[in-house]
Amino acid sequence: LALAGVRFTAGIEFVFPDGMLEPGACLVLVNNREAFTANYGGDAFVAGVYSGKLSNSGEEIEITLPKPLNMAIQRFKFNDKWYSETDGGGRSLTIVDLKATVSSWDDLTNWRPSAEDGGTPGTR
Numbered sequence: 001l002a003l004a005g006v007r008f009t010a011g012i013e014f015v016f017p018d019g020m021l022e023p024g025a026c027l028v029l030v031n032n033r034e035a036f037t038a039n040y041g042g043d044a045f046v047a048g049v050y051s052g053k054l055s056n057s058g059e060e061i062e063i064t065l066p067k068p069l070n071m072a073i074q075r076f077k078f079n080d081k082w083y084s085e086t087d088g089g090g091r092s093l094t095i096v097d098l099k100a101t102v103s104s105w106d107d108l109t110n111w112r113p114s115a116e117d118g119g120t121p122g123t124r
Helices: 033-040 102-106
Strands: 007-010 028-030 046-049 059-064 072-078 093-095 111-113
Touching (some): 028 033, 072 102
Antiparallel strands (some): 059 072
16 A cells, blocks of 8 residues: 555554555554654564544544545444453454455454553554
């Protein structure tokens, strides 16, 4: 996927710089690069720093094509009630199957709590 101009338009705010995301590759967006590196090390590919923040009660997340196009690449909702340990309990939500159909991203069965408190960014 050519990333230049691809953007988050719901949930957080971020516009990707020039670059490519290869099939099966993962990247991480952070709100504080220094804090992220101090907590998780430098192994994950950090694509950039986003603004805004996700609602702790769940919300819709949308990623769209570069302007002037306004077509969603991916749109899904999460709910903080899916797993008690991800509702302020220290674990993050982790996708189970990255290749699942777009509609399954709204389903709690395609998500699981992270393996560790604080999440496990950059891993699947």
